[in-house]
Amino acid sequence: MKKRIIGLDILRDIGVIFIFLYHFCIEYINLAQGTDPLMPSLNYFANLWARPASLFLFIISGYALMYNKESQLPLKDYYLRRFKGLYIPFYIAYTIMFLAYFAVNNVAAGSTSPMYMFVFTILGVDALVQEMSGGLGFYLIGEWFMSCIVLCYLLFPLLAKLMQKFKYILLALLIIWSGCLLFINNPFPIQVEHNPLFVLLYFYIGMLLYDLVGHKEISKSFRIIGTVISVVIFIYLLIAGYTAFVDVLPAKAFEVVCAIWSLAMFIAIKDVDISPEKKSYKWITYISGISWNIILVHHMIIILLFRHYDISLYSRRETFTMLLLALALTWAFALLVGSLSKKLKNHSK
Numbered sequence: 001m002k003k004r005i006i007g008l009d010i011l012r013d014i015g016v017i018f019i020f021l022y023h024f025c026i027e028y029i030n031l032a033q034g035t036d037p038l039m040p041s042l043n044y045f046a047n048l049w050a051r052p053a054s055l056f057l058f059i060i061s062g063y064a065l066m067y068n069k070e071s072q073l074p075l076k077d078y079y080l081r082r083f084k085g086l087y088i089p090f091y092i093a094y095t096i097m098f099l100a101y102f103a104v105n106n107v108a109a110g111s112t113s114p115m116y117m118f119v120f121t122i123l124g125v126d127a128l129v130q131e132m133s134g135g136l137g138f139y140l141i142g143e144w145f146m147s148c149i150v151l152c153y154l155l156f157p158l159l160a161k162l163m164q165k166f167k168y169i170l171l172a173l174l175i176i177w178s179g180c181l182l183f184i185n186n187p188f189p190i191q192v193e194h195n196p197l198f199v200l201l202y203f204y205i206g207m208l209l210y211d212l213v214g215h216k217e218i219s220k221s222f223r224i225i226g227t228v229i230s231v232v233i234f235i236y237l238l239i240a241g242y243t244a245f246v247d248v249l250p251a252k253a254f255e256v257v258c259a260i261w262s263l264a265m266f267i268a269i270k271d272v273d274i275s276p277e278k279k280s281y282k283w284i285t286y287i288s289g290i291s292w293n294i295i296l297v298h299h300m301i302i303i304l305l306f307r308h309y310d311i312s313l314y315s316r317r318e319t320f321t322m323l324l325l326a327l328a329l330t331w332a333f334a335l336l337v338g339s340l341s342k343k344l345k346n347h348s349k
Contacts (some may be wrong), residue, residue, distance in 0.1 A: 008288075012288045014049070016294050022046035024302050025046050028043075045238075054145065059150070061153075063190040087343060092340045094121065110138030150196070154201070163208065174201040218270060226269075237249070268311065293341075
């Protein structure tokens with residue numbers, strides 16, 4: 001039995017926590033039109049972590065597939081396993097959120113869109129298509145992350161084969177491609193950071209890291225360097241956001257910094273050692289175990305809460321209570337999705 005890499009669980013938990021917090025803050029500001037002067041500052045702090053958190057989730061995904069030897073599976077077995085792990089929770093979460101959306105809004109999601117667009121929801125790329133089509137579709141959950149991970153998983157067997165002979169050439173090509181999309185020309189009608197063809201680089205970096213490191217621990221000196229880089233970037237971004245001493249980075253530069261930061265955090269945290277007997281280990285693995293379900297349901301829950309409740313007269317205490325309610329509902333629905341997914345997977349064996 002393979003040893004569980006608790007560092008990857010820690011990274012996954014950091015990602016889920018800050019993505020949740022970012023979505024709560026941004027929907028409070030943009031959707032609910034909240035007026036608490038503290039929230040823009042809190043939103044900036046959450047956003048600092050949300051982008052690198054998203055990136056190292058892709059790095060983790062690429063690394064984990066290589067670590068679990070999924071590149072050695074027959075294609076049929078590999079795609080069946082990915083379908084069960086990715087799509088079954090997605091379909092269950094979508095069904096639950098579809099009903100919740102109707103209960104709150106008294107209208108079905110996608111009611112003004114042509115039915116053929118539901119195919120994109122079935123494929124899990126509805127967020128991407130909706131962004132490209134200007135709002136049409138049945139999108140509810142998964143966001144751009146789902147669209148990107150679908151493409152990454154789809155191309156994984158091909159990337160794994162190419163990596164055997166052309167690992168560094170492929171890395172260079174992906175860097176050049178992503179650099180062109182970011183700095184020179186983005187021909188696609190979507191935000192470049194949400195483009196699966198851009199994000200593919202981070203997924204491949206995760207695959208390559210496993211190829212380079214394997215089951216070995218990253219050396220202590222590299223972990224220290226990764227920690228120092230992470231801390232320096234974090235402090236710089238804090239100073240830039242909350243003081244006038246340095247400038248806030250433009251979006252393109254911020255993406256590059258986030259890429260470096262996510263890689264540095266992976267190197268720093270991957271080989272953290274925590275005894276399985278400790279409560280912290282159990283909590284870390286518990287949150288990590290339901291992280292995909294949390295990613296699927298949390299944002300729509302937050303949106304529905306802010307649409308249903310008028311927060312114009314909320315004090316900070318009520319806003320905090322709303323945060324707790326969003327957390328509780330996200331946890332409950334994540335458990336429900338997990339339970340139903342497990343039953344369906346067992347039934348399909």
